[in-house]
Amino acid sequence: MNKDLSGKSPHHQEFTADLEQLALKAVMLTEDDLPAVGAFLKDLESLQEKLAASSAPEAADLVSQLVEVAHRLVLQEIADAVQALEIISLGVSLLQKWVRQGGWFRSEEEWRQYCRLLEEAGLTAPGSGEAPPEVPGAPAFEDPELLANFLTEAREHLEGIETRLIHLEQHPQDLAAVNAIFRPFHTIKGVAGFLNLAQIQELSHEVEFLLDEVRNGRLPVSSELVDTVLAGVDLLRAMLADLEEAMTESRALREFDLTPIKARIPTLREAASQHPRLGEILVDQGVVPPEEVAASLARQEAEYRTRPLGELLVEEGKAPPRTVAGALVQQMAAARAGGETVTPATVKVDLAKVDLLVDLMGELVIIQSQVRQSPVIAAATDQKLVRDLGQMSRITSDLQRISMSLRMVPIGATFRKMVRLVRDLSHKVGKRVSLLLEGEETEIDRNMVEAIYDPLVHLVRNAVDHGLETPAEREAQGKPPEGRLWLRAYQKGGNIVIEIEDDGRGLDREAILARARERGLVAAEENLPSARIDSLIFEPGFSTARQVSEVSGRGVGMDVVKQTVEHLRGKIETFSQPGQGTRFTLRLPLTLAIIDGLVVRVGRERYILPAVGVRESVRPKAEDCFTVAGRGELLRVREQLLPLVRLHRLLGTGNGDIPATEALALVVEQEGCQKALLVDEILGKQEVVIKSLGPMFQHIPGVAGGTILGDGRVGLILDLGGIFALEQG
């Protein structure tokens, strides 16, 4: 049943009138009056256009068929013109009937006659779509070998299809299975067409078409669908058996009745509530009242559906374009939901090659800056040279960025490993947990993915084991029995942020405080702000779990998590509300390979400080410098007294006693603790490629790594945490 052109819509009458005109002309047509046939063809074509814009595929198919017949008639390609005219008048009358009844019944005599005539004229019935018109006749028996091959292959295909269909019924979302069923039908259709097995071709085309709809998300997988496809498989089997018999007995093929199965297809399509209508979405959103949408829809019908609803709504000022666009995106998303996601073409490359490429790119950037700093080049006045050099550096930095991005992978794979973990854990501890993943497509440095896996596992375990309550506890607190656990990833600024959040009981601050006092981390009477208490869980060997469970509370603790994150030059933060849940936020740098650095001179050496840690730089004044007991030095910055760290002495680069007033003080922050570092001067700020100093210098306190500076020398990247530790040690 088609709702669009049937029924009592305003333009329904217009359509009926058009058809009446057409029917009249059809009766008047004579086989030798070519101009009249031409005019008729024109009318048909305009009708075809109108129908094409509507969603009445059956009627559109029929009209295209008629257009085809008329077209051939004009070109005098049809031998039996009288029969062609009969087809046309029958077709038009069918259309009229269709409009009157709001659909047709394919079993009707008139329809059958139409199909028969069409076939005789060398055309296929509507519904078989693009199947090329060819004369159905005896199959190509002259090549029995081909036919025998086809028989075996087709039977194998059908067997595979059957098992996959059963699987599909149980896993309706498995689009790969749909594809795996679609493809063999396509093959059967193709070969059958080649071998001139019209009925097999027709049937497999029908089923293939149906599956294509499923593939495109226009039809859901239902048991009716599976039944229909199975019926098609059975019928194809019967046809194949008949073909085999016909071959051995050298007789013509039996005619199979395809109508019952074909009749099931439109019902399936009807049953499938297609993706949400734009109007419905907008009404749901409360943007446009339902009656307004109805009015616009009526107008759309009156215009023969030549324009989409969204356009009309915007034109009539009923909805802002942005909202309509949003709703369209939503509509498309719904249509695509669970559908095949488009995966870009990829190549597998050895990681070592990528690393080498990144290394070489880094070198290229360095050598380029060396070239640019060369006195000869710097003194160059040639405009073209200067321009070309600028262009070259842009290209190299683009290249560097791209080569860096090669090492980036989506975090989704890591997240998905947690799905299984959460499932197993929650069963083990008798909790119900739903894991929600967000931002799976967020990209992260490949090397970092491996490094954060263990901390993530630890945090997820903790959340399931300690954070979330049992269903009974949750219900007692009026929470849904199923605990929720979010894993989120997103990019913010120059960081990748990963969040692990649960809606469980939150951190037990009393227990933490009690345990801290027990361990002497906090004085008995000391009162701490809650954030400070929360941070206690990162102390080494700290566990409030009353008993060590099988799941967590053993092995690595939160201190290791924190260490790992800091080792990656990241930060971890907690946010917890009693009874509401806990959230851990991991902030990690985008890549491990590059940092934004401040190049400073300390004595005869140059060092790089991570720019993120540096708050400001000040030129110390004599009245702001203080000494404590003649040794410890303090610097007053904005009414704050900060310990002064003499990097010259710490790093042994000479000039250890330079008066502070002749140097520059950099206010740096690490873990909420501020200090002033004394350096000679700031040489610049630049992105530096971090290079490992090799296994020999992996754990030099205060040194995070090296980089190659513009002049080709190695510069050391300082690690603020290590510097602070050195200073205190």
Place this chain on the structure above:
Amino acid sequence: MAQAARQLDQEGNSLQDKEGKYLTFTLAGEDYGLEILKVREIIGMMDITAIPQTPEYVKGVINLRGRVIPVMDLRLRFGLPPVDYGERTCIIVTDVQSPQGAVQVGVVVDAVSEVLNVSGKDIEPPPGFGGRIDSGYILGLAKAKGAVKILLDIDRVLAVSELARFEGMGG
């Protein structure tokens, strides 16, 4: 008796194994040799970036065509008196075995002499100097051209584990 013979034989064998080409160089008037297979290249003196909190003999790191490699001063490593680097001072880049795989390490020497073909019969086992000198990093002594060359086991000289000891050394 037979056992002693076998032992002697083995010793001879192991010394035989040490036969081959050596790069010879001088350090404070003494001649040393490095297995040529361990030598990657010889470069002139270049700017070395010092690394804090490391022993004196660790000169620092250099940029060898984009790679950061450590450089040791062999004079200081062997406790010989330091000298100012001059025109003949070289860095020999060697391949050293470490638990993490082969790493390149540069060693600063006074001057590079030549590549010498040392036959097994000219190699004598390292003498025991008692506790005074650690002979563990000496492969053997080679008699050649009327002089004695000290053949170094560079893997041991620059043992990464040994170097890793300064890890955590306060400054």
